[in-house]
Amino acid sequence: MKSNKLRIQRSKATTASTHPANVFVSVVRQAKKSIVSLACKQDAQTSPFDSLQFNQLFGPGRRQARQSSKQYGSGFFIHPDGYLITNEHVIHGSSEILCKVDGYKKAIPAQVTWADVARDIAVLKVNLPKSPKPLMLGNSQSTMVGEWVIAIGNPFGLDNSVSVGVISGTNRPLYVGDRLYDNIIQTDCAINPGNSGGPLVNILGEVVGVCTLILQPSQCLGFAIPIEEIKSTARRYISY
Secondary structure, three states: OOOOOOOOOOOOOOOHHHOHHHHHHHHHHHHHHHEEEEEEEEOOOOOHHHOHHHHHHHOHHHOHHHHOOEEEEEEEEEEOOOEEEEOHHHHOOEEEEEEEOOOOOOOEEEEEEEEEOOOOEEEEEEOOOOOOOOOEEOOHHHOOOOOEEEEEEOHHHOOOEEEEEEEEEEEEEEEEOOEEEEEEEEEOOOOOOOOOOOEEEOOOOEEEEEEEEEOOOOOOOEEEEEOHHHHHHHHHOOOO
């Protein structure tokens, strides 16, 4: 007589995080160690976030400078000596920049090594007792429309927040006031205030862009500065 008991087939030894469909998990796990949160004390009169152009991009709801002296942003290490990349508009007019680094309980002061208003890029230096692990820099010229990308940053002060999307377009020209973002990458990743300066990485964990802005009121038009626009310039200001 055959048994009517239901036999349960055991699955192969695997976990959700190691499943091929969740390749993003391992990428984020490694990348977030190299990503920092920035808290910048700024003067309301000098912050570009008070301008009409930035209000059009981010909306009026986050005009922190008129209510508070602190503005949040993100950054990522590119050198084991503590050099990191962020957007210039994140640190613009800052009297103090505090950097929250993975593995450290207290925020650490950061110094501006170089800043380019036109390109919206800044190099900061943080002195740490242990060398941070820099992110790998990819080749933004080889990125393709439809390619998966991951944005990791500090939106609204929420550390290591992750959003996933695809590259929606490349080589986009975009004017914001007097600033021309040339050859910018368009993505549908959620890029909010506080994400600015954080990395846009591919599924290999390589940085292909610096998350910079999103057009309001749309939530699916994010933009990142291609990493190729940054490599040669940033290296001039880094002491090896």
